[in-house]
Amino acid sequence: MEESNLSSRNLKDNEDELLYYRNVETGQKIARKRTKKMQNEIVSEIYYVPEYEKRVFNEDYVKEFSLDKFGEAIPYVDGEITILNNYFYDFWGYFLKAEGTSLYGHLKRYAYGTKDWCWPNIELISLKMDKSQNTIRNLLDLLERYGFIYKFNVTNKSRENVEESPVYKIRKQVPLLTQKLIEGDPSLSIGTDDPPHIKKAKKKEQTGLPERLKTEHKKFVNKMLDQSKNVNILDAMEYELIYSDILSKGAIQKLYSDKHQKIKETTHPKTVTMSEKESNLTDSVKEILKSRLSKPSFETWFSSFYIKLHDNLCVILVTDEFYRDWIHSRYLKVLLEILHELGEDIQNIDVRVIQ
Known part of the structure; x- marks a missing residue:
């Protein structure tokens, strides 16, 4: 009985059914509405964003996936405590910088024992490292690079597909630098659309x-x-x-429905009047959502909404019925928790379309 219960537990050590996924651009664009202030009015306008689809992976695949299968590991033994070989600091530190090496140490600490995964609290790590959450995300990009x-992003199917913190698979053994990293690769191109931290890395x-x-590496x-020792420097x-290749193994799920894409450009301007408190609260909720959701999820559902307060009721105002229905079915609990964290005595949330 104990073995059966153990095998049914997910990577976050509970029995909920989790959905692991990555967001991938399809190459298509979709229409979206946003609002901006023009004099004393809030005016809606149409703009276009990349279309994404989910590549979904089951629990067994994510458990079995290991980064240690790739590359050539340096020869050392990893025990039950957080061990980072001097090689990591001496040579990888140049590419990851001090902050990146520190972040990897934090992540590896959470992937203790035989575990090679964790679901860290990014806000807490940013406090421990005295770095902004945006800096932490950039460093995570470098570590993945x-x-x-x-x-792997995560939604909880057992709890109405609510977004949860991502699961990170962690390499347990430090790899050797490749020949191209050691000697340099002048042919490597730097894209104009590459984020600044990736441009610096390239x-x-x-x-x-x-x-x-x-010389020290030699x-x-x-x-x-x-x-x-067997030392094999890969090119x-x-x-x-x-x-x-990993993404090709995931099941494809579109992130947007046809209804979401068919936004008419004849949208009439809509106005929202907010008090200073409501405006500040809207901004605060957006900032917290931005730190907790994946970038596509935030930009899709929460880049443009407004808060109105009526005693113990919080009204979330959105631009159309599709946003209303989606937020109402999946994010009410998240929004209520955030409002309580911000000290608001809110008992109920209602999502409505701006009239």
Whole structure:
């Protein structure tokens, strides 16, 4: 009986049915409405955003997926405490920076023992590291770029598909740098649309390690060889191809319905009058949602809404029925928790369309 109960528990150590997924752009655009202030009115307008689809993975696949299958690991033993080999600080530190190495240490700490996954509290880690949550997200991008982590977004099917914190698969063994990272890859292109932190990373990848670190790395390799250790420096690791292959194994689910895409451009302007408290509360709720939801989820459902307060009732105003129905069915509990965190004595939430 105990074994049966244990096997039925998910990666977050409960018995809820979780849905693990990644968001992937389809290459199509969808129409959305947003509102902006023009003089004393809130005016709606149409704009277009990329269409995403979910690549969904089952529990067994995520459990079995391991980043340690890729690349060449440095020769050392990982025990029951958080161990990070000197190699990680000496050479990966150049690409990940001090903050990235620190963040990996935090994540690896949560993936204790034989576990290779965790679902960290990003807000708490940002406090521990004294870095903004946006900086933490950028560092997570870098760690995934170099194959140290891989993120699976999570929705809870047992709780009306509410969004939960992501699960991160963690590489347990530190990989050796590839030849291209050591010597540099001048042919690597830097896209104009690449985020600033990725552009900086690519500039380092173009030139490789500084000369002194190259010399130190060669000493490390020679030392390992002298100790009869097997050291195999790979030419390159194409993690984008590896991740693309992973995504191809996920079941496809569209994030948007046809109803959502068919927004007429003849939308009439709508106005919302808010008190200063309601305006500030709207901004505060948006900031918290932005930190807790995936970027596509936030931009799709919460980039444009307004809050009105009526005693113990909070009214969430949105631009059409589709947003109203979606938020009402999936996010009421999340919104109520956030309002309570902000000190609001709200007992009920109603989602309505701006009239």
